[in-house]
Amino acid sequence: MKIIYGITKSNFGGAQRYVYDLAQEADRQGNEVIVLCGQRGILVEKLREKNIEVITLESLKRDISLINEIKSFLEIIKILKKEKPNIFHINSSKMGGLGALAGRIMNLYWKLTARNFKIKAIFTSHGWAFNEPRHVWQKIIIKFFTWVTILLAHKIICVSKKTLRDVIKWPFVKNKLIVIRNGVSAFNLDKRKDDSFTVGTIAELHRIKGLDILLTAWSKFTKRYPAKLIIIGDGEEKENLINMARNLGISKSVVFRGFIDNARSLLSNFDIFCMPSRSEAMPYVLLEAGLAELPVIATSVGGMPEVIENGLNGILVPAENTDILFSSLILLAEDQDLRKRLGARLKSSILENFSFDKMAHNTLSLY
Structure with a gap:
């Protein structure tokens, strides 16, 4: 199985850690894995150290820019057409929206050209942006685009029950939602260096x-x-x-x-x-x-x-x-x-x- 993991930023916060861990595990199980992300941050370095292929999009950034969004969207379309992944597992709001739409367009393209191929787009919500402190009008706009992203994706992974409850009553989304909580493995702790409280x-x-x-x-x-x-x-x-x-x-x-x-x-x-x-x-x-x-x-x-x-x-x-x-x-x-x-x-x-x-x-x- 060929899997592309997509995420907007390439720093190393929680969502990036999620992609890093899953990409390694999918690779270990014998899948062909590619990670698609914005720019060249710590995530890129860590993945390449593990010999996992990374494709970076310089135009994909967290800040809103219509020109950059169009460039990123067209690049994602191009990559999906070339790589033909079975699974496109997308993370973060911007990559989620652009990636889910790109996946649907490519599926339509393959259907119209009589090619027996289909991408399954899975979006993981690491927290909804409309829950952050914002103006009411901003939350309304974000909720609308979040709803569109959910409709475009085939499945939505919610990392907590609260994440699911936030959207489960929205129209046409209930059957797309599933809760899979984040998980961690044992790790080594350094020896304590300071006895002060x-x-x-x-x-x-x-x-x-x-x-x-x-x-x-x-x-x-x-x-x-x-x-x-x-x-x-x-x-x-x-x-x-x-x-x-x-x-x-x-x-x-x-x-x-x-x-x-x-x-x-x-x-x-x-x-x-x-x-x-x-x-x-x-x-x-x-x-x-x-x-x-x-x-x-x-x-x-x-x-x-x-x-x-x-x-x-x-x-x-x-x-x-x-x-x-x-x-x-x-x-x-x-x-x-x-x-x-x-x-x-x-x-x-x-x-x-x-x-x-x-x-x-x-x-x-x-x-």
Whole structure:
């Protein structure tokens, strides 16, 4: 079977990690695999290190540009015509829309030319863009194009039940939707280098990740406890967050580490893992923090309540609520036994319900 995985950006966030893992597994099982993505980022380098073919589209970018969208669309059509994949597994909003439309057009072309060939387009939603903080009119437009993408694709993989619930009542989509949650495999942790009490997070530095909320809560927390906050990741909000930490007077206790390859190996340096996101679907880093047996504080958004049972294997807090986030940090800082219990229970849940093998089996079976 020939499979093309498509994704807009070639950095290495959660969606790119999903493509990277599935492409390797599909290749290992003897399929012919190609990854199609925008520009030349870390994802491209990592895939080529694994000898997986990558095709890059320089015109495919996250920012909206009519000229670039037309160029990208025509390039996708050309690639599908040449490669003739059995499966076109598309990820992210822009690649999803352009790719699903391109797949339908190529299927029509092959039908009209009496060729017995058909592409099956599968779209994975790693979170709907209309759930992000936006103006109402923007959400309406995004919902419409999301609906069109769902109609054009043959199957839609939702990485959480919440992702499915967001769209299941839309017209003509119910039978296209299936839930296949993200999964993770065991990984090695580095030896801890610092014994000081440390709270950490790993995230792309975008507003949606809620790191401004964490910094505000941290400014209160450090007045009561000497501790360190480590933020691993890069992104457009980095300078704003650094300036915010400076203005709050917490620069000495906040460390911005930037992007680190295989950042999950550093989870051993944290006493608490924090995810203050405004929106999420099923974040890999949450699952990895669980495998690392860390106590987790996460916002009750997206699919995170499907992983965290509040008070049983972690703590859920409302999004954008600095006071409850602060009090949760205090609660865990003062109770080492609670931290251990929550971490152990979360690890057990991840091992049972969120394995990569299960995710890969269910996904490849869908092909």
